[in-house]
Amino acid sequence: MAIRLVFIIMFALSCVFLIRKYKAMRSQKTRNITEPKILACADCGVYVPESDAVRRHGRVYCSSMHAENHEV
Ligand SMILES: [Zn+2]
Known part of the structure; x- marks a missing residue:
C-alpha cells in the first residue's frame, strides 16, 4: 500500500x-x-526591427529616404 x-x-x-x-x-x-532586435533611426528616431532597418555609413535608418537625408 x-x-x-x-x-x-x-x-x-x-x-x-x-x-x-x-x-x-x-x-x-x-x-x-x-x-526581434529593435533599432532607432538616426534621422527621425523611429524604432524599426533590425530586418527592416537600412544601414549606411555605420548608422541605422528606418528607410532609404532617411538614409539619403544624411548623404553629403
Ligand atoms: Zn527615419
Missing part, C-alpha cells in the same frame, strides 16, 4: 516536471519570434 502511494507521488511529480519544462521551452521559443 505504501509502495503504491510512493509510486503515485513520483508519477505526479514527474508529470509536473515535464509540463513545466515543456512550458518553459515553448515560452522561450515564442519570445525569440515575437521580440
